[in-house]
Amino acid sequence: xASENIIPVIDISPFASSPLxxxxxxxxxxxxxxxxxxxxxxxxxxxIGHGISEDLQNKLLQSTEQFFARPEEEKMVLHVKNGxxxxxxxxxxxxxxxxxxxxxxxxxxxxxxxxxDHPQIxxxxxxxxxxxDATVPEMRPAVLQYIKEVSEMGKTISDALSLALGxxxxxxxxxxxxxxxxxxxxxxxxxxxxxxxEGGVWGIGEHSDFGYLTILKQCSPGLQILSPKGEWANVPxxxxxxxxxxxxxxxxxxxxxxxxxxxxxxxPAPGTHRISFPLFFDFSWTAxxxxxxxxxxxxxxxxxxxxxxxxxEKTTFTGVNGEWxxxxxxxxxxxxxxxxxxxxxxxxxxxxxxxxxxPTPAPV
Numbered sequence: 433x434a435s436e437n438i439i440p441v442i443d444i445s446p447f448a449s450s451p452l453x454x455x456x457x458x459x460x461x462x463x464x465x466x467x468x469x470x471x472x473x474x475x476x477x478x479x480i481g482h483g484i485s486e487d488l489q490n491k492l493l494q495s496t497e498q499f500f501a502r503p504e505e506e507k508m509v510l511h512v513k514n515g516x517x518x519x520x521x522x523x524x525x526x527x528x529x530x531x532x533x534x535x536x537x538x539x540x541x542x543x544x545x546x547x548x549d550h551p552q553i554x555x556x557x558x559x560x561x562x563x564x565d566a567t568v569p570e571m572r573p574a575v576l577q578y579i580k581e582v583s584e585m586g587k588t589i590s591d592a593l594s595l596a597l598g599x600x601x602x603x604x605x606x607x608x609x610x611x612x613x614x615x616x617x618x619x620x621x622x623x624x625x626x627x628x629x630e631g632g633v634w635g636i637g638e639h640s641d642f643g644y645l646t647i648l649k650q651c652s653p654g655l656q657i658l659s660p661k662g663e664w665a666n667v668p669x670x671x672x673x674x675x676x677x678x679x680x681x682x683x684x685x686x687x688x689x690x691x692x693x694x695x696x697x698x699x700p701a702p703g704t705h706r707i708s709f710p711l712f713f714d715f716s717w718t719a720x721x722x723x724x725x726x727x728x729x730x731x732x733x734x735x736x737x738x739x740x741x742x743x744x745e746k747t748t749f750t751g752v753n754g755e756w757x758x759x760x761x762x763x764x765x766x767x768x769x770x771x772x773x774x775x776x777x778x779x780x781x782x783x784x785x786x787x788x789x790x791p792t793p794a795p796v
Contacts, residue, residue, distance in 0.1 A: 438665045439657070441469045441673065445481030446718070452591045452601045456732060460595065467589065468690075471678050476657055476667070476795055479589075479647075479674045484581045488673055489789065492619075493651060495571035496707060499540065499564050500621045509760035510562040512541055518559030525623060536623040536699050537636065542575050543615055544583075552717055557614060557760065562671050579617050579711065580649050580769065584714035589645060589676060597686070598728055607719070608644075614714040614756070622654065622699060622706040636697040641679040641712070642748065643759070648675040649709040658694040667695075681715075681757040684723050688740025693748075715756040723752050730785030 444467075446459035470477045499507070504524070513520035529686075542561050552558045563572040587605055594603040604734045638658070647656075655667040655675070667675060683692035700706040715721075733739065749759065 438474050438659050439476045439667055439675070440466065441478040441480060441590050441670060442466050442470065444479055444585075444592070445483070447588045447592060448481060448483040448585075449695075452595065454601070456601060460592070464592040464596040467592050470716055471593075471690040473660065473691070474657065475678045475683075476695075477676050478667075478670055479676055480670070480672065481587070482585050482674060484578075484585070484674075487576065488577055489649065489672070490687070491570060491574040492649075492660035492709065493707060495568050495574050496540075496619045496621075496709075498568045499571055499619075500538065500707075502564065502567055505566065506564075507538075510540070511566065515562050515732065517554065517556045517558065518543070518546075519557050519563070520559070521562040535622045538623070539620040542579065542617045542619075544579055544612075547578055555717065557616070557759075558717075573737035575617070575619075578709075579615060582617075582711045583613065583615050583713065585674065586615075586647060586711075587646075593690075596718055597689075597724065597726060599725065600642050604724075608715045608756075610716055613716055614760075615643075616712040616714070617662050618710050618712075620708050620710070622697065622708070624700050624702050624705055638694050638696045640692045640694050640743075640747075641677060643679040643712060643714040643780075645679060645682065645713045646675075646677050647711045647713055648673060648677075651707045652700070652704075652711075654698045654700065654706050655708075656696055656698065664696075679712075679714075680749065681721070681752070683740070684744055684747065684749060684752050685721070687723060687726060688736060688743070689726065689729070692743060717755075717757045719756040721752050721754055721756060721759070 442463060444463055446457060446463050450457070450460075452460060467477060507522045508524065511521060512523050520541045523541060524534070525538045540562075545561055546558050550558065550788065552559055561572075561575075563575070565572060587609065590604040590609060591601050592606070595601045597603075600606075602687040648730040650667070650669055653666065653669055656664045657667060657677075659665045677695070678690045679693045680692045682690050697706075697708075731737075743792055
């Protein structure tokens with residue numbers, strides 16, 4: 433049985449309404465410390481006071497529902513493999529798995545729209561999106577505006593973390609997010625489960641996230657996180673709130689001070705479905721990976737240090753070095769093996785935590 437929610441709700445309006453300056457306000461310092469304490473203890477927060485309109489969120493949900501209601505053969509025209517190196521488009525049911533089990537969801541993948549003259553156009557994970565413009569024209573403007581605004585939230589949280597960790601308030605932004613962060617946005621529809629008598633079917637199985645931060649909008653219950661006590665805790669749906677959690681790389685870069693936590697998604701009840709919107713907010717393509725300069729902070733307790741090392745042993749990383757694009761090999765390799773260059777694998781090893789299986793697109 434799952435325990436009660438352990439994720440604090442944090443109002444970030446002191447940051448959203450006033451960008452961080454060289455002299456942060458008392459309110460900003462208080463918010464930053466709350467974010468740090470939550471990421472240190474559970475790895476998750478619920479965010480309110482972010483300034484993202486409910487109208488935009490509703491437009492995103494409505495257009496997403498319309499897209500997933502379209503015929504399968506129509507959605508398959510936008511299959512992710514048809515998007516080439518940009519790795520954007522439709523992923524059908526059965527296209528992804530976690531820890532050896534197929535996830536019960538379909539999705540459509542997006543990112544910032546890169547113009548033809550973008551300096552990194554042609555690289556993996558950069559390029560054009562595949563939108564259902566002919567059938568759901570409202571989806572394009574809603575998705576692109578949502579990505580823009582939630583990415584700004586990611587930068588705000590980065591500033592708060594820099595401040596709470598005793599660094600310059602823009603340290604993470606200046607050293608890891610320039611010229612622009614890598615942003616991967618997903619819209620997922622979880623499939624109803626008609627028969628799970630053996631209890632082995634999950635929306636998404638137990639896993640932790642790969643990179644820096646994940647910012648999630650969930651529209652109905654189902655998300656659970658693994659508490660420090662080893663118990664599964666339900667994450668409630670809070671109106672107009674976003675969930676943010678720490679990724680594996682940030683955990684390692686912080687020396688274990690910021691916890692990357694296992695989580696999973698329960699399947700929706702028979703006769704229902706679940707929509708969610710995870711945005712993976714990652715470091716810039718050429719960001720040089722290095723431990724954060726935190727020698728001024730007290731060391732972890734022996735117990736905390738042991739827990740951190742145990743977490744790191746299960747990650748896809750062999751160390752914090754190199755450039756961020758090298759760490760993306762695990763994802764790109766599984767979906768587009770022809771794109772994986774030798775350099776992509778310099779800092780990666782096999783992992784059972786995350787796996788992607790892409791079926792051959794059906795003829796259309």
